[in-house]
Amino acid sequence: MSSRPAPSTASATQAAPPLALLLTIFLLTLLEFLQSGMIAFAAAPIMGEIGASPEEFSLTTVAYAAVAISTISKQRWFVERLGWRNFVLASLGLFIIGSAICATSDSYQAFMSGRVIMGLGGAAFMTTGRVLVNLIPPSPQRFTGIKYFATGLSAGIAFAPGLASLSVAHDTWNGIFVLLILVAALAAVFAILSLPTELVPGELRSQSHPVLFMSLASGSFLVLYAIQRSQYDFFTDATMLLTILGCGALAMFYFFRSIRTHGRPLLGLQSLKHPRYIFGVALFMLCYVLLGANNYILPVVFQRGMGVPWEVVGQLETLGLSSALLAWLLMMWALPKWPGPKKYLVAGFVSLAIFGIQLSRLTSNAHIWSDVLPALAFNGIFLMFVMATTAMHTFRDVQHHDTALSHAQQLKNMLAQFGTALGVASSTLMLQWRSTEHYTSLATRFENGNPIYTQTLHALSHALTLNGAGPHADTMALAQLAQMVTQQATFMACLDYFLLVATIGLLGAVIMALQRLMK
Known part of the structure; x- marks a missing residue:
């Protein structure tokens, strides 16, 4: 009886990536651009439903972006301690909770809290989607992961305005958030099926100093707030805006300058x-x-x-x-x-x-x-x-x-x-x-x-x-x-x-x- 030869290492690395992993990459990237595109396009109807002024609604955007920057900065820190599967599931869980609060909100304050929680969970979706491509062993098959990533990006950009207008046209503005919840739940299913649970050894984990992290969080909020307020105060109170912008920039400069000399920094700038x-x-x-x-x-x-x-x-x-x-x-x-x-x-x-x-x-x-x-x-x-x-x-x-x-x-x-x-x-x-x-x-x-x-x-x-x-x-x-x-x-x-x-x-x-x- 002749024996079949074992597959070579080269052929093993050419094996197609798991479909569940590819769909996780696609859905995470799709979510990132769907949520930003739909909410930006439907801003006026949402403001009417929750009784928010343009200034108040733009402040929710600032809050989301500031939370997003802080969360993205610690993404690797969380992955090292939770593993990819738990991190992605926790992110999707927070995103779903935040979306549910937004979908049921009838006031500006409730909507603001929902957007902040969405930012805690969804901020790192795009970063995660791209880094997950590296779970595919180095080979031409890694380009398949890039294909799913880019397809999610283009689909999110393209479909966001149409889906938002369709939802509002049928007097169901909160359908925007229901759709996001469904896509996030589907991504969670594929994440469970495909993502690893290994943790990084303690001696190799990046470190985060609370003072430095607060400096980044406060600095990014002040800079974003100054940018947002410029829409209303640029021609009337430029001195106040420049003061806020300067304080925010100084806090962020302190953060980035301090982590340069850290042995295991939150963000390794030297390698970039x-x-x-x-x-x-x-x-x-x-x-x-x-x-x-x-x-x-x-x-x-x-x-x-x-x-x-x-x-x-x-x-x-x-x-x-x-x-x-x-x-x-x-x-x-x-x-x-x-x-x-x-x-x-x-x-x-x-x-x-x-x-x-x-x-x-x-x-x-x-x-x-x-x-x-x-x-x-x-x-x-x-x-x-x-x-x-x-x-x-x-x-x-x-x-x-x-x-x-x-x-x-x-x-x-x-x-x-x-x-x-x-x-x-x-x-x-x-x-x-x-x-x-x-x-x-x-x-x-x-x-x-x-x-x-x-x-x-x-x-x-x-x-x-x-x-x-x-x-x-x-x-x-x-x-x-x-x-x-x-x-x-x-x-x-x-x-x-x-x-x-x-x-x-x-x-x-x-x-x-x-x-x-x-x-």
Whole structure:
């Protein structure tokens, strides 16, 4: 009887990764972008349901981001003491509890507490999803894990606006959180089936000093709070904002300076001094700033500038951003044949420029499906080509050491929280500034001596009289005309923003073509 030869070590390492592990990676990454995208898009309806002002709601975003930064900084610390399975299950459990509180909240205070608990659990989902790829033995099969990670990223970005608008359109805004609970529960099932329980020996575990950790937590909150308050106080109380920002930056500087000399620091910065990593993190920061800014500006231009219904805006954004999934499918086909990253980075920034140029040329009567949808598709292509390519190449110098890779991912995702907040704040300030400029310019043309103003006012007054306005027709016509001027000023300010985005895209394409760190 002839015996069958045992499989070689090489063939064993080529075995396909467990499907449960791949689905855990996919679902954790999907959760990260679903929760941020859906809650950001549905901010206005949620504010109405819980009775929160825009300032109060933005404070919940600050609280979530500050808790997220603190939690992400200790992710490796927890994993070393709990093991991957227990850590992921604990994170998902907290996330589910927080989501349940948000889903049942009827006040700002309850919603705030739910978001904080969600941040404690869900902050490290993206970091965890990427580091779990390293549980796959070094081999070409590890790229399969990257595929599931990037697919979760693109699917979360694409489907978040549509799912949020669908939920609110059916008068079930809390359905957003019910969906998150279901996805998190499914991720927990696959985590139980696939993740290891081994702990790191005590002598190899990273250390966390309580004073330093509090310095990081308080510093990140103050910086984020200053960024958030700039939307309301930048033009009236800049001194106060700079003071808060300075105190926060000083506390964070103390944290990062102190851990540099620590034997087993919470974050090993010394191992991250690679030009490729620094360049990649800068690219990620730019992507997150643009992601935050676009998430704020796009609903504004469609709703307030063009009068598109809220539900249609969600469908439009989801259809447009679905191009991210198509772009990733194209990349998966092309990467084995043409692996060099430069061409994808250049193509990504060219897509960003096209997105900005197309939207900067919009008119108030543009057709959303033929004029806007193609531009949104180029935005999705930009996000996937740049973010996926950067994710695959930023960590090449640290990916062979689990602790170094984890610290690299933690630092990148901590900075991402600042990037997103900075994107929202900067786009808000630009919109305020440019809207005021355009409103002043338009308002000076509306005076009694201007025949266009007189004719428009008379036509509006006549139409309102026919509709039963009676003696109030002139006053109502004047108010309606002022509203039209405000809408036009907002629309023109959004066009200025997209022109800036186009400029960033063109400059980015040139820089990517000339750079040598990712070629």
